[in-house]
Amino acid sequence: xxxxxxxxxxxxxxHYTAAQLAKVLINANGEPMNRKSVQNWLRGDYQPPEMVxxxxxxxxxxxxxxxCKALALN
Numbered sequence: 001x002x003x004x005x006x007x008x009x010x011x012x013x014x015h016y017t018a019a020q021l022a023k024v025l026i027n028a029n030g031e032p033m034n035r036k037s038v039q040n041w042l043r044g045d046y047q048p049p050e051m052v053x054x055x056x057x058x059x060x061x062x063x064x065x066x067x068c069k070a071l072a073l074n
Contacts, residue, residue, distance in 0.1 A: 003053050003056075004041055004042065004048050004052075004056070005042075007053070007056035007057065007059070007060055008020075008021055008042075008056070010060050010063070011024070011059055011060060011063060018035050018036075018038040018039040018042055019035050019038075021033075021042075022034065022035040022038045024056075024059050025038070025052055025055055025056070026055065028049075028051065033052070
């Protein structure tokens with residue numbers, strides 16, 4: 001499993017979609033990422049830019065903080 005799939009699974013579960021990923025990504029122009037670009041990366045047609053992997057890692061880190069707080073409620 002490559003980094004893109006690993007991050008996507010961590011954020012959205014095993015049955016994630018390109019649309020879910022596109023919603024959390026911003027392109028180099030500061031605009032929402034195009035879903036078709038994400039689909040191309042997921043199919044392996046192209047490699048995602050390093051900035052995309054960085055954004056997904058940051059989203060995973062944010063999710064980790066939220067999960068840790070939730071688990072600490074007990």
